[in-house]
Amino acid sequence: MKKVKVKLHFPRKWISKPLMSEVISRYGIVFNILHADISYDSEGTLIAEITGEDEAVTDSLTYIDSVGVKYKLYNKSIILREDECIHCGACTAVCPSEALTMDKDNKLHFDKEKCLVCELCIKACPLRIISTEF
Ligand code: SF4
Ligand code: SF4
Structure with a gap:
């Protein structure tokens, strides 16, 4: 498959x-x-x-x-260093596919399957902990 x-x-x-x-x-x-x-x-x-x-x-x-x-x-994917995340939610505001959302405990949740690799979240993150990999 x-x-x-x-x-x-x-x-x-x-x-x-x-x-x-x-x-x-x-x-x-x-x-x-x-x-x-x-x-x-x-x-x-x-x-x-x-x-x-x-x-x-x-x-x-x-x-x-x-x-x-x-x-x-698409031959790239998004990498998120979750251990460094401060759950500010800035990336969720720009994510067009709801791949990045805040859960009920205000923790960031990343659903890789929904990611469009548009890279908008990379610039939105104040800590620059989101990147792409090939
Ligand atoms: S690359 Fe785009 S679709 Fe994927 S998580 Fe970031 S903002 Fe959302
Ligand atoms: S913008 Fe960066 S620090 Fe803020 S929730 Fe998203 S990944 Fe975490």
């Missing part, structure tokens, strides 16, 4: 068409949308996790590219 995080750029002509439904049924992949910025009659972007057999994931991306939807694979 393979899991990749990917950013898809949909040109206007694909916005109103069920491309991802077709890809899911054709290749048997699981397509988990993490963030979407798409409006009717305009271009759009989608950040998603694609999970499936190695060949199915590769073939689905090849197909997506072949129809004109460009994609970029």
